[in-house]
Amino acid sequence: MLRESTVTIGTRLALFVTSAATALLTARLLGAEGRGLYSLLTQLVLLLSLAFGLGLGIANVYFASRRTYGSDVLAGNSLAATALLGLVAVATGGLAYVGLPRVFQGVTAGQLALALVAVPAVLGSQFLSDLVRGHQRLIAYNAINGLSGLFGAILLVVALLADPTVESVLLAYVLSVVVAGIAAYGYLAWAEARVRRPRVDWGAFRAALTFGAKGQAGNVVQYLNYRLGFFLVNYFLSPAAVGVFSIAVVLAESLWYVTNSVATVLFPRVSAADDPESARRLTAKASRLGLLVTLPLALGVAMTAPLLMQLFGREFAGGWPALWLLLPGTVAFGATNVLASYLAGLGHPQLNALVSAICFAVAVAASLVLIPLWGLNGAALANSLSYLAATVLTLYYAKRVGGIGPRDALWPAPDDWTDLSGGLQRISHRLLRR
Secondary structure (H helix, E strand, O other), rough: OOHHHHHHHHHHHHHHHHHHHHHHHHHHHHHHHHHHHHHHHHHHHHHHHHHHOHHHHHHHHHHHHHHOOOHHHHHHHHHHOOOOOOOOHHHHHHHHHOOOOOOOOOOHHHHHHHHHHHHHHHHHHHHHHHHHHHHOOHHHHHHHHHHEEEEEEHHHHHHHHHOOOOOHHHHHHHHHHHHHHHHHHHHHHHHHHHHHHHOHHHHHHHHHHHHHHHHHHHHHHHHHHHHHHHHHHHOOOHHHHHHHHHHHHHHHHOOOHHHHHHHHHHHHHHHHHHHHHHHHHHHHHHHHHHHHHHHHHHHHHOOHHHHHEEEEEEEEHHHHHHHHHHHHHHHHHHHHHHHHHHHHHHOOOHHHHHHHHHHHHHHHHHHHHHHHHHHHEEEEEHHHHHHHHHHHHHHHHHHHHOOOOOHHHHHHOOOOOHHHHHHHHHHHHHHHOO
């Protein structure tokens, strides 16, 4: 597990550095309002892409890996879905803009149009890159995603230096996802000759929809748990407040890179485990070690919060109380990430969906009360309360279904300190050798 976690942590660390650099550049050059508008619109794009993707990406992985349908059919269906679902998603985004003007206050029609152009591109890129993954071309899959991300970052820097406006960075974003989709299709056409002649099979399309829909509602609700605050902050406050909030969220969620990496590696191991007791012990230790790493990092973020927010510009300096309020829920949710993978590995993903639905209700209710009262700090507190609720519920189900009590998952055991010290040394040696 250490080797896989090392690679995953290293990869996610690189993604975090890119994300942090992007956040810093957009904040410094666009200001709080520009950063807020960019964050709001890109979150809209990702939400529409997730909602109208209908789980077809994961269906591509499943059907390609099992060779249920040919590459020509899966590629053809992906292109058809990109056009059809992309059109519906764009129309939905336009209707939301017209029907919910306060949610999108500050957003011009031109900015919205640019953002919505990205929706079909994101859908196509996701469908095709998942098709690459389904064919077990993992090196190519990572290379396409990595190079596309690098290209997108370069485009963003060029756009910001040439014309530091929301429109220019949105255009850079659109171009980057278009290039990612073209790269994925180009690789598939080179590696799989049948992809050069894509064809649509509506029977296969219906099968993919049926397969993908199984976890779709839960995925959308979970995403809203993470990002509902962006839209409600803009509704009650302003785009500038969204900009400050987005930076606080980026800094707080950086703590999840360790626990998310552990969760990614843990899920297949629990799924394949023959001995339930070994899986239980492994998960409990992973949860405890994740917290042992996360807590001192959170303390460091809390102590330096005013300085960290100041780095992003004078307009962001006052956002440090919001960052403080995000930290308790964010730290607690780190354990949720690990335990949720355990529950899914045991064959109970519906419990995670139930937790997501309940916490979404908590987030909505808390936001509607706290944001009008306390503004940005109210939004941060609402997020934290939602994450804490998720942690309590997940701990309950982990005890009820998997036999992992709160003490097992949260309270360090005597040998955890030794394991943590040795593990960190081995990880650092591996990363340095790379």
